[in-house]
Amino acid sequence: MANRVNLDAMIPREDVAIEENPHATDDHITEFQIAYLEKDSKILKLLRKPNFQRETNHWSPHQIASFIMSFLDNEVIPSLIFWDSASYVFVLDGGHRLSALRAWIEDDYGDKGISEEFYKGQELSKEQIRMAKRTRNMVEDKVGKFSDLCKLVDSQDTTLASKRAKTLFKRKLILQWVKGNPELAESSFYKINSMGTPLDDVERMLIENRRKPIAIAARITLRGGSGHKYWSAFTAEKTKLDSVNLGKELHDLLFEPESDEPLKTMDVPLGGSTSPVEALALLVDFFTIAANREPTPKNIDKYDDDPTGAGTVRVLAKSLEVISRITGNFPGSLGLHTGVY
Numbered sequence: 001m002a003n004r005v006n007l008d009a010m011i012p013r014e015d016v017a018i019e020e021n022p023h024a025t026d027d028h029i030t031e032f033q034i035a036y037l038e039k040d041s042k043i044l045k046l047l048r049k050p051n052f053q054r055e056t057n058h059w060s061p062h063q064i065a066s067f068i069m070s071f072l073d074n075e076v077i078p079s080l081i082f083w084d085s086a087s088y089v090f091v092l093d094g095g096h097r098l099s100a101l102r103a104w105i106e107d108d109y110g111d112k113g114i115s116e117e118f119y120k121g122q123e124l125s126k127e128q129i130r131m132a133k134r135t136r137n138m139v140e141d142k143v144g145k146f147s148d149l150c151k152l153v154d155s156q157d158t159t160l161a162s163k164r165a166k167t168l169f170k171r172k173l174i175l176q177w178v179k180g181n182p183e184l185a186e187s188s189f190y191k192i193n194s195m196g197t198p199l200d201d202v203e204r205m206l207i208e209n210r211r212k213p214i215a216i217a218a219r220i221t222l223r224g225g226s227g228h229k230y231w232s233a234f235t236a237e238k239t240k241l242d243s244v245n246l247g248k249e250l251h252d253l254l255f256e257p258e259s260d261e262p263l264k265t266m267d268v269p270l271g272g273s274t275s276p277v278e279a280l281a282l283l284v285d286f287f288t289i290a291a292n293r294e295p296t297p298k299n300i301d302k303y304d305d306d307p308t309g310a311g312t313v314r315v316l317a318k319s320l321e322v323i324s325r326i327t328g329n330f331p332g333s334l335g336l337h338t339g340v341y
Contacts, residue, residue: 003060003061003131004057004058004060004131005059005060005103005109005110005131005135006115006128006132007057007099007100007102008099008228009110009114009115009117009227010106010108011047011049011056011091011099012228013048013228014049014050014051014087014088014090015233016083016090016182028082028177029175030174031174032098033171034101034105035169037102037105039105047089047091047098048088048089049091049095050186050189052189052210053091053095054203056096057276059096059100062138064104064135064139065139067100068142068143071173072168072171073164073167077097077173078093079093079173079174080093080094080098081094081176081192082175082178083178084177084179090185092188092189092192093192094173103135105146107145108132109132109139110132110135111124111133112132118226118227119226119227121244121248122223122224143164144161148161149161152165153169202277202280202281208301209301211306211307212301212303212305213303214287214303214315215284216243216306217247217315218280218284218287219280220243220316221250221316222276223251224247224255225244225248225251231244231309233307234308234312240309242316246313246316249320250319250323253270253320253323253324253328254271254283254323255279270323270326271283286319290318290319290321290322291315291319293318
């Protein structure tokens with residue numbers, strides 16, 4: 001996942017398994033304006049990504065800059081697809097497009113206020129900050145800052161920037177709506193994502209098993225207990241706290257210190273890069289073995305769903321026992337340099 005920009009903080013994530021909107025009608029908005037993504041927008045406050053949606057970190061700086069240019073130059077952009085629940089409006093397709101526009105508005109490509117708050121408790125990785133800066137430079141070179149274009153809306157100039165400024169608040173994206181219950185929304189999501197950029201096998205596996213303890217444990221560990229609160233539905237506060245603390249400890253042992261490529265030091269992380277798909281695959285494999293030490297480990301789909309969080313804490317704790325034997329400063333650690341592994 002090299003050279004990808006982390007925009008996951010731009011649209012919050014929420015569980016679609018909530019009541020279907022009893023007041024749903026055919027009278028939905030059919031066009032989406034960029035003003036809906038500004039800070040005080042009421043529409044923005046309603047927008048959510050489904051909790052089974054993959055992280056919004058699959059676009060490169062070039063894709064983000066090119067999309068913003070396409071938006072301003074009136075080029076064809078595919079429709080957004082939403083689903084209306086009782087409480088929120090869910091983005092089934094178009095999460096990267098809307099996140100790119102909001103990142104441009106907020107000047108936050110994964111390294112400023114919204115992202116810092118989203119990942120509170122975990123220091124942003126050097127790679128995430130590096131890609132954010134590269135994206136910002138590219139966007140400002142090809143398009144300019146959102147705030148600067150806003151100042152040109154009433155300009156009489158005939159420059160490209162002035163023409164784009166006049167398009168800025170007139171351009172509208174087409175909206176389509178999925179109507180039905182949460183199961184239909186999820187089914188629609190799978191069909192939509194079988195086209196375009198298809199789901200990776202690991203992403204699909206995690207989505208289908210997202211309520212299993214290994215899947216929850218892997219997501220908590222990847223971000224060191226920060227980002228979206230995959231543990232928020234756990235019933236006991238102590239369980240939530242334990243899962244976050246264990247996930248952070250495992251993250252630090254597996255993925256710290258962060259490495260740069262090409263490697264110029266032997267101070268390398270045991271788990272390698274925290275690139276989302278690769279790291280999640282590693283974590284699922286490791287937890288599958290470490291959490292159930294049998295001749296034939298139990299696969300992720302064989303676990304029961306974990307509404308209380310007890311199963312997730314158990315997976316994290318057992319896995320921490322194994323990692324503590326391999327690395328770290330624990331009394332039982334073998335003390336071998338990570339390069340050995």
